[in-house]
Amino acid sequence: MKTKFLSNILLMLIWVFLTGEYNFNNFLFGFLLSFIILWILSGFEDKSAKKYFKIIPKIISFFLFFIWELTKANIQVAYEVITPNLNMKPGIVGLPLDAKTDLEITLLANLITLTPGTLALDVSTDRSVLYVHAMYVVDKKDFIEDIKQGFEKRLLEILR
Structure with missing residues (x-):
C-alpha cells in the first residue's frame, strides 16, 4: 500500500512539473489523475492494491464529512452566541464504544472535541x-446514534 501511495505522489508531482502550474487545483487534479491511472494499471492483482484503492476514497469522504460537521457545529454555536435566547440543552452522555484500541479511541475523542459544542471528557x-459533554442534547439516543453512525463508523472504516 505504501508503494501505491508513493507512486501516486510521484505521478502527481510529475504532472505538476510538466504543466508548470503550482496551485492547489493542479496538485489535486494530478493526484486524482494518477490515482485513476494506477487503479487501471493495477488490475487489482494484490491485496495491498485493493486496500489502497478502497481506503483513499474513504479518507476523502471522511475529510469532507468532518468539514461538513465542523461547519454545521460552528453555525449552531455562532447562532447561540448572537441570539439573546438560550436554546442549549447541555448534558453529559455516556457513548458506548465500538473502538477498541488506544489509537481509535484517541482519534474519536479528538474529533469530538474539535467539533464546537462537544467535548470528550473521559473514558471508562x-x-x-x-x-x-455536549451543548445540545435533546435526545440522548439520537445524540449517541449520530456520533456512532457518523464519526465512529467512518473512522473505524479507515483504521480497520
Missing part, C-alpha cells in the same frame, strides 16, 4: 464508554 476504565 474498561475502555467501553466515552463520556462526552
